Amino acid sequence: xxxxxxxxxxxxxxxxxxxxxxxxxxxxxxxxxxxxxxxxxxxxxxxxxxxxxxxxxxxxxxxxxxxxxxxxxxxxxxxxxxxxxxxxxxxxxxxxxxxxxxxxxxxxxxxxxxxxxxxxxxxxxxxxxxxxxxxxxxxxxxxxxxxxxxxxxxxxxxxxxxxxxxxxxxxxxxxxxxxxxxxxxxxxxxxxxxxxxxxxxxxxxxxxxxxxxxxxxxxxxxxxxxxxxxxxxxxxxxxxxxxxxxxxxxxxxxx
Amino acid sequence: xxxxxxxxxxxxxxxxxxxxxxxxxxxxxxxxxxxxxxxxxxxxxxxxxxxxxxxxxxxxxxxxxxxxxxxxxxxxxxxxxxxxxxxxxxxxxxxxxxxxxxxxxxxxxxxxxxxxxxxxxxxxxxxxxxxxxxxxxxxxxxxxxxxxxxxxxxxxxxxxxxxxxxxxxxxxxxxxxxxxxxxxxxxxxxxxxxxxxxxxxxxxxxxxxxxxxxxxxxxxxxxxxxxxxxxxxxxxxxxxxxxxxxxxxxxxxxxxxxxxxxxxxxxxxxxxxxxxxxxxxxxxxxxxxxxxxxxxxxxxxxxxxxxxxx
Numbered sequence: 001x002x003x004x005x006x007x008x009x010x011x012x013x014x015x016x017x018x019x020x021x022x023x024x025x026x027x028x029x030x031x032x033x034x035x036x037x038x039x040x041x042x043x044x045x046x047x048x049x050x051x052x053x054x055x056x057x058x059x060x061x062x063x064x065x066x067x068x069x070x071x072x073x074x075x076x077x078x079x080x081x082x083x084x085x086x087x088x089x090x091x092x093x094x095x096x097x098x099x100x101x102x103x104x105x106x107x108x109x110x111x112x113x114x115x116x117x118x119x120x121x122x123x124x125x126x127x128x129x130x131x132x133x134x135x136x137x138x139x140x141x142x143x144x145x146x147x148x149x150x151x152x153x154x155x156x157x158x159x160x161x162x163x164x165x166x167x168x169x170x171x172x173x174x175x176x177x178x179x180x181x182x183x184x185x186x187x188x189x190x191x192x193x194x195x196x197x198x199x200x201x202x203x204x205x206x207x208x209x210x211x212x213x214x215x216x217x218x219x220x221x222x223x224x225x226x227x228x229x230x231x232x233x234x235x236x237x238x239x240x241x242x243x244x245x246x247x248x249x250x251x252x253x254x255x
Numbered sequence: 256x257x258x259x260x261x262x263x264x265x266x267x268x269x270x271x272x273x274x275x276x277x278x279x280x281x282x283x284x285x286x287x288x289x290x291x292x293x294x295x296x297x298x299x300x301x302x303x304x305x306x307x308x309x310x311x312x313x314x315x316x317x318x319x320x321x322x323x324x325x326x327x328x329x330x331x332x333x334x335x336x337x338x339x340x341x342x343x344x345x346x347x348x349x350x351x352x353x354x355x356x357x358x359x360x361x362x363x364x365x366x367x368x369x370x371x372x373x374x375x376x377x378x379x380x381x382x383x384x385x386x387x388x389x390x391x392x393x394x395x396x397x398x399x400x401x402x403x404x405x406x407x408x409x410x411x412x413x414x415x416x417x418x419x420x421x422x423x424x425x426x427x428x429x430x431x432x433x434x435x436x437x438x439x440x441x442x443x444x445x446x447x448x449x450x451x452x453x454x455x456x457x458x459x460x461x462x463x464x465x466x467x468x469x470x471x472x473x474x475x476x477x478x479x480x481x482x483x484x485x486x487x488x489x490x491x492x493x494x495x496x497x498x499x500x501x502x503x504x505x506x507x508x509x510x511x512x513x514x515x516x517x518x519x520x521x522x523x524x525x526x527x528x529x530x531x532x533x534x535x536x537x538x539x540x541x542x543x544x545x546x547x548x549x550x551x552x553x554x555x556x557x558x559x560x561x562x563x564x565x
Contacts, residue, residue, distance in 0.1 A: 050452060054446065054449065054450060083455060084454065084455070087449065087452040087453070087455070088452060088454040088455060089452075090449070090450060090451070091452035092312040093450075095447075095450035095451075097443065097446070097447060097450075099443055099446035100445060101441075101446065102447075103444065103447070103448075103462055103545045104466070105465050105466055105540070105542050105543045105545060106543065107543075114451070114453065114461065115451035115452060115453055118453050118454060118457045118461070119451060119452040119453050119454065119457075120452075147542065147543035148543065149543060149544070150485070163451070164451075167451065167452070195388070
């Protein structure tokens with residue numbers, strides 16, 4: 001494993017007339033937690049989704065653990081990979097959605113076991129044991145046989161985290177994991193994420209939880225209008241931001 | 256606040272709550288409605304049983320006659336083949352319709368447009384008279400040499416023509432039913448499956464299809480029941496399915512009403528069996544959708560008996 005887990009170079013992305021990402025350069029080091037902050041529409045979710053190629057970039061490239069995402073390079077050309085190949089690349093990257101997206105017709109355990117067995121070809125018994133271990137880790141070992149709809153939002157998101165971890169990913173991406181939750185359920189999800197951070201999981205997190213960023217992040221990246229405005233350790237970016245736009249955003253979020 | 260205290264009525268619950276008995280409200284109009292409907296029902300049964308024109312003995316005589324049973328079997332065969340081929344082709348058409356390829360999309364659209372627009376009876380007659388259009392059907396390389404050539408009359412028997420007609424017509428409807436099912440699945444589901452790297456075919460079978468089935472089954476049940484009765488149109492091709500067969504018998508013996516009743520009873524029986532099957536299929540796909548599955552009729556009966564026993 002290299003010291004750099006994710007590398008984005010000159011990433012551009014447009015949706016029709018709207019240019020969402022306008023030249024992003026970003027490096028995420030292995031074992032670190034990077035928090036992406038920014039006003040809504042600043043491109044932070046698109047940036048996150050570009051990392052695992054859920055969003056195809058128009059210009060620039062994304063490397064994860066030294067591997068080019070979604071393309072094969074020969075000379076100066078990037079050839080798009082087949083869907084099968086891209087799906088395989090994604091099995092090294094966990095993704096946690098704002099709206100959980102658990103499979104409602106499968107039990108909690110089946111949700112967690114599905115991808116290790118069908119995408120990684122792992123033995124079902126081994127994957128099941130691993131899944132139970134992960135459910136235990138997120139504090140839901142007693143809910144393994146339940147269907148997702150019978151769980152609270154916070155519990156569903158913790159299952160979604162266990163599902164992402166079941167692939168033994170090199171990297172876990174979180175897209176506003178607490179934004180769809182009732183305020184009293186936010187804490188239980190953040191606790192799980194703090195545990196992961198302490199265990200040395202490489203994480204990229206889009207969130208509005210400034211407290212979480214301050215405590216758990218190694219690097220805070222502030223985006224606005226598709227560009228990185230500033231980045232650095234939380235103490236610097238959150239407490240003494242250099243840029244006026246960062247200050248304005250933090251002021252609006254805190255009050 | 257003192258004013259409110261004065262106005263408040265004295266508490267009714269002076270004694271402990273457990274000594275009070277709840278008396279349900281009375282519903283006199285429910286009893287009146289029940290009586291009216293019961294009388295109407297009795298009149299209807301009386302009219303069915305006492306009027307000799309219904310000729311129930313003849314109904315009984317023909318209900319399980321071998322020729323009728325054979326025709327029921329053919330009706331069932333046409334229905335099953337029609338629905339299976341129809342839905343397989345319909346699923347292909349639905350996938351084509353949702354594909355990014357514009358040629359596939361427009362071919363699918365055109366197929367659905369034509370086969371939904373032309374009446375079934377007309378379509379059936381086209382297939383029945385296929386030999387008038389093409390005397391032989393050849394198999395070989397497109398626009399190249401033909402290896403085998405078969406007379407259309409030999410290849411497309413009346414039964415094949417009927418199945419073909421019913422299935423191709425059904426496919427146009429099935430395509431829309433299936434497409435509606437897939438559109439109803441939350442796009443986040445596919446996104447999650449893609450993010451987990453689940454292979455494409457597995458995504459379809461394990462994630463998309465079971466969730467689409469929740470929407471597909473009720474409409475597909477409608478289509479199936481429609482097709483059971485739709486097979487009666489095939490009588491114009493002189494195929495001895497149920498409706499044709501009873502006509503053959505009543506033109507011979509003149510007992511029109513009892514034989515129509517025989518057909519009606521069989522159609523009723525077939526659709527009943529299908530409706531029951533549909534209930535269980537729907538229940539199967541409801542896993543996880545509701546907090547608790549609806550009880551089966553058997554479970555409901557057992558629960559009632561248990562309640563009465565205790």
